[in-house]
Amino acid sequence: xxxxxxxxxxxxxxxxxxxxxxxxxxxxxxxxxxxxxxxxxxxxxxxxxxxxxxxxxxxxxxxxxxxxxxxxxxxxxxxxxxxxxxxxxxxxxxxxxxxxxxxxxxxxxxxxxxxxxxxxxxxxxxxxxxxxxxxxxxxxxxxxxxxxxxxxxxxxxxxxxxxxxxxxxxxxxxxxxxxxxxxxxxxxxxxxxxxxxxxxxxxxxxxxxxxxxxxxxxxxxxxxxxxxxxxxxxxxxxxxxxxxxxxxxxxxxxxxxxxxxxxxxxxxxxxxxxxxxxxxxxxxxxxxxxxxxxxxxxxxxxxxxxxxxxxxxxxxxxxxxxxxxxxxxxxx
Amino acid sequence: xxxxxxxxxxxxxxxxxxxxxxxxxxxxxxxxxxxxxxxxxxxxxxxxxxxxxxxxxxxxxxxxxxxxxxxxxxxxxxxxxxxxxxxxxxxxxxxxxxxxxxxxxxxxxxxxxxxxxxxxxxxxxxxxxxxxxxxxxxxxxxxxxxxxxxxxxxxxxxxxxxxxxxxxxxxxxxxxxxxxxxxxxxxxxxxxxxxxxxxxxxxxxxxxxxxxxxxxxxxxxxxxxxxxxxxxxxxxxxxxxxxxxxxxxxxxxxxxxxxxxxxxxxxxxxxxxxxxxxxxxxxxxxxxxxxxxxxxxxxxxxxxxxxxxxxxxxxxxxxxxxxxxxxxxxxxxxxxxxxxxxxxxxxxxxxxxxxxxxxxxxxxxxxxxxxxxxxxxxxxx
Numbered sequence: 001x002x003x004x005x006x007x008x009x010x011x012x013x014x015x016x017x018x019x020x021x022x023x024x025x026x027x028x029x030x031x032x033x034x035x036x037x038x039x040x041x042x043x044x045x046x047x048x049x050x051x052x053x054x055x056x057x058x059x060x061x062x063x064x065x066x067x068x069x070x071x072x073x074x075x076x077x078x079x080x081x082x083x084x085x086x087x088x089x090x091x092x093x094x095x096x097x098x099x100x101x102x103x104x105x106x107x108x109x110x111x112x113x114x115x116x117x118x119x120x121x122x123x124x125x126x127x128x129x130x131x132x133x134x135x136x137x138x139x140x141x142x143x144x145x146x147x148x149x150x151x152x153x154x155x156x157x158x159x160x161x162x163x164x165x166x167x168x169x170x171x172x173x174x175x176x177x178x179x180x181x182x183x184x185x186x187x188x189x190x191x192x193x194x195x196x197x198x199x200x201x202x203x204x205x206x207x208x209x210x211x212x213x214x215x216x217x218x219x220x221x222x223x224x225x226x227x228x229x230x231x232x233x234x235x236x237x238x239x240x241x242x243x244x245x246x247x248x249x250x251x252x253x254x255x256x257x258x259x260x261x262x263x264x265x266x267x268x269x270x271x272x273x274x275x276x277x278x279x280x281x282x283x284x285x286x287x288x289x290x291x292x293x294x295x296x297x298x299x300x301x302x303x304x305x306x307x308x309x310x311x312x313x314x315x316x317x318x319x320x321x322x323x324x325x326x327x328x329x330x331x332x
Numbered sequence: 333x334x335x336x337x338x339x340x341x342x343x344x345x346x347x348x349x350x351x352x353x354x355x356x357x358x359x360x361x362x363x364x365x366x367x368x369x370x371x372x373x374x375x376x377x378x379x380x381x382x383x384x385x386x387x388x389x390x391x392x393x394x395x396x397x398x399x400x401x402x403x404x405x406x407x408x409x410x411x412x413x414x415x416x417x418x419x420x421x422x423x424x425x426x427x428x429x430x431x432x433x434x435x436x437x438x439x440x441x442x443x444x445x446x447x448x449x450x451x452x453x454x455x456x457x458x459x460x461x462x463x464x465x466x467x468x469x470x471x472x473x474x475x476x477x478x479x480x481x482x483x484x485x486x487x488x489x490x491x492x493x494x495x496x497x498x499x500x501x502x503x504x505x506x507x508x509x510x511x512x513x514x515x516x517x518x519x520x521x522x523x524x525x526x527x528x529x530x531x532x533x534x535x536x537x538x539x540x541x542x543x544x545x546x547x548x549x550x551x552x553x554x555x556x557x558x559x560x561x562x563x564x565x566x567x568x569x570x571x572x573x574x575x576x577x578x579x580x581x582x583x584x585x586x587x588x589x590x591x592x593x594x595x596x597x598x599x600x601x602x603x604x605x606x607x608x609x610x611x612x613x614x615x616x617x618x619x620x621x622x623x624x625x626x627x628x629x630x631x632x633x634x635x636x637x638x639x640x641x642x643x644x645x646x647x648x649x650x651x652x653x654x655x656x657x658x659x660x661x662x663x664x665x666x667x668x669x670x671x672x673x674x675x676x677x678x679x680x681x682x683x684x685x686x687x688x689x690x691x692x693x694x695x696x697x698x699x700x701x702x703x704x705x706x707x708x709x710x711x712x713x
Contacts, residue, residue, distance in 0.1 A: 018547050019547060148691045148695040164678075266553070267554065300551075
């Protein structure tokens, strides 16, 4: 087991290196660079930059060097100093910008994660046990629609409903009086109130998906001989349900935990833009559009890392649950 | 090797498929069809999709107005229904619409529209309108629907620039419905070839391809879409923009299919009949085309169908954020941009109609995929 985990972790390193290179290539793909963007903005404000000034600015920021050199400088700083570069837009180191948004992003993602398990697993069990009843049709229909709705638009509809019903569209994550206030009980309550819509919106698609998976797994397990035996022994239906099929059906879901985490993390991007949440989504979007390359690159790298990490966790969990995978890997 | 003619005739007679409806004698595709027919939702979905694609094909003919047409007099006009009975209770055999008049709400002073029941314009079919090319090459100016001049018909209302939403939804469907198809077709071919090479030949080639797939899959889809879309230069021709977007979607989508193909190739290549063919000296190409492909092509069709909804949602999301299709072209995501502002949704709820169409399309594709998945393995209980 330990050998498998070590091997699996070692395999991640070249993948991450390669990803970092692709990330760097992608973020400098858009036409123009930060300087040309900046000068366009300045000239719109009436301050025209001369080409000489622009070249000077490029030299200052290190943007005049060839791309592979920029990449190596960037990578060297990350590895040796943990320095992800400088965000031109925020005029701060990238790490500072990320830190600023990290906390809330994590909170929202984790709450969504909990929400999606707590809601989906019981519903999945219920729809499987009561297959082809009105309740099953209702929840199955709901989960199909949940999968088909672009969640950013659901955000708008929910905002509108909360506006008409409660008189507050619940934009952002805090009411205006709490944005800059120090943390207090009231601020936490306010945050929780504002998190209802984002959590539903971000979690809906994955919840709907999980309901379908859980239902399918349960249906497979419900007719297995061990369940029949348990019933023949005279165990109560309730006990049968939780002792055998539910436990078996949960295995594949536990093993995809890592993927769910990263998909929720990135799924929040567009929702956060629409709902104007102080999360990573809008920051990344603006960085991409504004050619703030180190910020955009670090975010992209970070997201990719999270996905790699999620896959790693899933693989380890899978191996832990299923000895076949371990031995197959050793055989290679 | 030559066999005796008589013997050959006897042999082929014995091998003639018996023409019967018994499932035991049907071909694989017929069995799939029979199973698919039983899935009611999937069948209904197939009809709805066929209908949507037909409309998209004939979009310029069905839409009363063109993409560029706008009327600043009718900004944010509500959907208008057509009537048979007028205000005086008189029945008209030809349906008609009332003239829209803009006034101000006495309380909020906001511009609103009321129907002027004095003025009627009857609905007409095959009217002359803006010139366009039917099916892309026959120049004509006949439109399916229209009203008498100078009347206007806005079945689903207008947007913030006074453009007819009904026309724009139909014209937008050409892009929204074709991007996932073209994207999926490209990823289908890529996935089939690359996954096939990886699975059939194995060895170091397989390892390299698997690593590449792993790397591409490590990228979170949405941020990667965003990053690549941001790289599309502004002010490029519509066709180029369309191609860029399709390529971006296909580039990310093929890895899933390649994995399915690889898995199936590995599972099938060690079957006895494939080994027998190899020993008999059959070439690689023929083994793949004759013996391996028919074994899993149905799974591949299913995987492809199930990949389409994600592409529709992806295109909608990207266009919605202004990173996908841009004006002068339009797609459902572009139409939904106006719904980004909560005031717009509150005051002009008909701007959410494109959302309904997106949901309908994705749902029907999901059901179709479900039905195909159930049908793909006709030998399953």
